[in-house]
Amino acid sequence: MGKAYFALTFLVLLSIGNNSVQAQIKGYPPITATKNGTINPFSPDPIINYTWANPKATDGLESYQLHPVNYTVSDSRSFNTDDFKKNEVIVVNGEGYIRFDFGQTNAGWVEFDSPDLTGKVEMSISEYNQTPNYPSNYPTKTLTPKKLGNTYRLELNPDLYEGVRFAWIHVRSFSKSWRITGVRVVCQTRPVNYNGSFSCSDTTLTRIWYTGAYTVKLNLLKDYLGAILMNRGDRFSWTGDAHPSQAASMVAFGNYDFVKKNIDYTSTQSNGIRSYALYWVLSLIDYYKYTGDTATLKKYIDNASAKLDDAYKVYGTNPNLEFFGWDERLGSGFEHPNLPEPQNAYKMVSIRAWKEFSEVMNVYGRKDLRDKYLSYATEKISDLKKNAAWYQDFGLHAGADAVSTGFLNSNEKKAIYEKSFTDKVNRISYSPFNQYFVIQAFALMNKYDDALSSIRDLWGGQIKYGGTTFFEDYRPSWNAVVSKNGPVPNNQCGFTSLCHPWGAGATKWLSEEVLGIKPTSPGFSTFDILPHLGRTLTNVSGKTPTPRGVISASFDVSTGLSNVSIPVGTLGRIGIPKVEKTIMSIKINGVLAWNGRSRALQTFDGASEDAQFVYFTGVKPGNYQIVTTYKGKSPRYSELAEVYPAxxxxxxxxxxxxxxxxxxxxxxxxxxxxxxxxxxxxxxxxxxxxxxxxxxxxxxxxxxxxxxxxxxxxxxxxxxxxxxxxxxxxxxxxxxxxxxxxxxxxxxxxxxxxxxxxxxxxxxxxxxxxxxxxxxxxxxxxxxxxxxxxxxxxxxxxxxxxxxxxxxxxxxxxxxxxxxxxxxxxxxx
Missing domain, CATH: 2.60.120 (Jelly Rolls)
Structure with missing residues (x-):
């Protein structure tokens, strides 16, 4: 007789402040946060509504407990679950297994209680709904639990924690009935608050923002931003991986001291990957723009210069790149690292890094370094442009990196867009890490609807699969052949991680490009709010933390109502989005500020317009209610069809x-x-x-x-x-x-x-x-x-x-x- 499967679903239970031995091991005391408000329905984070008083980078890990949201048994005759929903009691009457679903991926370890266990029991954990079956030469995810009094804990490594969504209790042998009286995952977390937020009319995009933030949060380890990978040997902070991870962390949490700590941690380790050295420089630039931390910038000028000088030294020599991404077009990870596409992409990243570092040095006051690195960038791009078709062999990734240099004219961007960015299938990179740079290029080409479409395909597809964190790599066509939360392909990256913080770049992009808040001078002393809603969104709102306080904004192009809050010590430029309509008038706090021309107000310096926005410049600190009167309709966006040549x-x-x-x-x-x-x-x-x-x-x-x-x-x-x-x-x-x-x-x-x-x-x-x-x-x-x-x-x-x-x-x-x-x-x- 075949096995019968029975499942029950119930509400998640959260235990905070438990002083038992389960929560008091390995330096994970109970969380010191306090409950503040209700759970955000778009976030997978079970403690998003808990707030720490003053979280710092020096804080240690804390813990909380979660109980299953549902379970499945292999045979109802072996497990009497009548009393589980109320008292967490399961009576074991035979061999088989119980699979528990904790609702989302967590960073933790699993344990259960039993006062009278007999027979042989093993436990398993997994990120998907089947037990991992990795080859025997890899660490197992199924072991006999360690007995600690009446508690049985699955201990898979010295730090205990892993990425856990599903857990199993396997009854391997049975002699007489016994009881399970409690099951939990003990989760580790760093004290960190959601000081940023995001919401828009497309709930998928809202979920993507919070899923990216949660992915990063799970990987904020004790001393660095790393990984809770299920079965990998690289559980440390990879320099390049950290670039989009830190970027997302700053807009979601504003935990600048921790990002600074990770920049320091990764400053001397590029893991032999040249592109990662340049991504570290871009991370330093990102951090400086967001914080204005001149001391940290000064500390690392020589370090960054050495990395940039090395890129100049090897430029054009086809250096051994080791790794540029898992995508087949980039050489399939470590398989073919020196194909023309990654070599071209590396040149473009070099030019971008030289140019952006030059700009930072200009602000910092090092005119010598400003001139040096600008000369590097202009020299190389000028050499390339001697051939009018210099970019014709660039694919998606090299093309995206070329656009991001900021040196392309409109004809060059148009040609690159038409060649590589209009194929709905192949404008998606295999890894969310590489796609972060692709969507940056979409924005620089003013192709926001296409960018959002690709975000829905790549990041939204992972959520449709059942993901509560973002993956190391992913193809949208997986969803047609992989069951909900089922095992995914293991490919050139090895055993695919379903919780990979390098996939969180979309969170920063949504804050900077859709909500539109980004610094224009270090530390947000000046900033822009330029929301890009395109043809598919009608509203967006959210907050971005800054060293000077939180900047908040909301825009609704269907009602014309907007609100902006600007903290003391800053000046902003606010763009009222036209979304291809005509703006007839704009009132700020009840006073007419625009009706085709600027009306002088004390709250801003001036106003102007172009095809996309009506801009208010030099907007002073304060709270602003903005009412915009629109005429006309935004055109519909025509979604591209997926076309496979074979x-x-x-x-x-x-x-x-x-x-x-x-x-x-x-x-x-x-x-x-x-x-x-x-x-x-x-x-x-x-x-x-x-x-x-x-x-x-x-x-x-x-x-x-x-x-x-x-x-x-x-x-x-x-x-x-x-x-x-x-x-x-x-x-x-x-x-x-x-x-x-x-x-x-x-x-x-x-x-x-x-x-x-x-x-x-x-x-x-x-x-x-x-x-x-x-x-x-x-x-x-x-x-x-x-x-x-x-x-x-x-x-x-x-x-x-x-x-x-x-x-x-x-x-x-x-x-x-x-x-x-x-x-x-x-x-x-």
Missing amino acids: KFIGIDSITSGNWGKVYGKDGYVLCNYNGDGKDKKSLPSYVTGVNYYKVKGNSLPLNVVWRTNTNDSRALSPDAANSFPRTAACLFAMDADQIGYTFTSTIDIKGTKDFKVSLYFVDWDNKGRKIAVEMFDAASSKLIAPVKIVENCLGGAYLTYSYNKSVKFRINMVRGDNAVLSGVFFDPN
């Missing part, structure tokens, strides 16, 4: 190894059929080669022959006659380094030729494999088909596509020991 034809789980007369009419490759990595193949005339690549050691994937001389029909036949006996064989990827769990197969085609290609997968040794397949154009590395997952290939399964050019497939592990490939077949289209 066609996915389908999955065949019937044919098994009997490919003859069904597949391979033009040719075939039987992977490793002859052993030692040697394929048995007959290629069509239009195919010049089928090649494989595995990242570890820049080598071929591994290979295995499972069985020779077999009559098992799952094994591929040796010929189109479906003959026996057969060989069961495959290529696979597996390594001590987790990024070695993926491999690619590239099919080289002569020119263009319509053809069908089918990939054969078989889970011969019954490892419960699920395999994700990505399809790219081999020349451009653009994604040309939605990601597909082979859910079950125990009996063999074919995935079939049609295309007309050279193609690259990436084979990724989702579940099981590894990903495998056993055959490639070609047919006329």
Whole structure:
């Protein structure tokens, strides 16, 4: 009889100030915050309504407890849960498991209470709704809990905490009934307050802002901004990763002292990644703009200069970049780090960093460094522009970084936009980290509707999946093949993290570009409020913390009502958005301030207009109610359609190894059929080669022959006659380094030729494999088909596509020991 599954949902319970042993270990005392207001429905943070009196960077971690929001049992006969909702009591009557959902990803450890446990019990945690099944050479997420009196705690590392959304109690053996009397996750947190806020007419964007903030908050560790990764070896602050993380932290929390601490922590560690050294410089610039902290800037001038000088030294030499991002177009992480696209992107980031540091040095008063780094930037961009088509080979990432230099004219930006930013699929970078720079470029090209569309696709898609934090990488097409909160593909980044603070850049972007609040001089002594609502938003409101106090603003272009609050010690420029309407008049605090021309008021210096805004400059501290009278309507935004050049034809789980007369009419490759990595193949005339690549050691994937001389029909036949006996064989990827769990197969085609290609997968040794397949154009590395997952290939399964050019497939592990490939077949289209 199969297992039956039963679930119950109930309200989350929060325990604050618990003085028990559970909350008083490893330096995590109960939180000292006080409850203030109600939970924000758009935030996944269960303690967003708790406030600390005076949080500081020197504070230690504190703790709070959460109880499950729902649970599922494997068999109701083994678990009597009648009394759980009221008293948290579960009576265990047999073997099986209970899965608890704590409602959102948390940074903590899991424990349960039992006064009378008997038999063998294990516990597991996961970010998704199945237990992790990482290979045995990686730290397990399933262990026998440590007994502490009547408490049983899952201790997976010396610091205890991990990223926890789901937890399991596995009853492995049973002798007599016993009771579970309490289950909880003990969460760690740094004292930090939400001094910033964001809301708009699109609740998805509002959720994105708060989800990004919560992602950063979970990763504010004791001494630095790091990661609560589930199964990774890089639990420390990566210099480049910290750039969007710190940016989001400043607009959400205003915890400048902690950001300063992390800048110091990362100042001498670029982890061998040249681009990360430049992102550190951009982080220093960001921090200075937001805080006006001249002492910290002065402290790091020499450090920043050394990084910038190094970039100048290697500019144009095609340096070893090591890493520029996980995106296929950037070299797939550490696989192909020196492709033209990342090399071009690095040049653009260098020019941007030189230019922006020059501007900061001008304000600081170091005219020598202002001139030096401006000369670096102008020299290199001038050299490039001697060729009118200097940017024609730039893809999405290099194009975005080029726009962000601030040196492009309107024709150059238009060409880059049309080339790389109008493809709804491929204007999305694989990693939210890299997409942060893409949406910055969208804003600089005044393409806010397109930027918001891409944000909804990338960051909104993660929320639709069920995410409560943002991921290390993500493709929107995952949602069609991955169940809600289900296991996601593990790819060239290794085991995908579902709580990665580098993905929080959208939070800062929404505050700066949609709400529109950003400094124009260090420490917000002057600032802009220029909201960009585009054609899809009707209102926006929020707050940005500054060293001089909170700046708050709200704009509603449907009612014309706006409110702005400016703290003492600042002067602002406020833009009243036209949103492609005509502004007839503007009243400030009941007094006419604009009716086509400026009306003198003591609260501001002057007013002007352009196509986007009516600007009020030199706006003095105070509270302003603004009433705008509009005429006309904003045009509708035409959302682009997703277009995939290749066609996915389908999955065949019937044919098994009997490919003859069904597949391979033009040719075939039987992977490793002859052993030692040697394929048995007959290629069509239009195919010049089928090649494989595995990242570890820049080598071929591994290979295995499972069985020779077999009559098992799952094994591929040796010929189109479906003959026996057969060989069961495959290529696979597996390594001590987790990024070695993926491999690619590239099919080289002569020119263009319509053809069908089918990939054969078989889970011969019954490892419960699920395999994700990505399809790219081999020349451009653009994604040309939605990601597909082979859910079950125990009996063999074919995935079939049609295309007309050279193609690259990436084979990724989702579940099981590894990903495998056993055959490639070609047919006329």
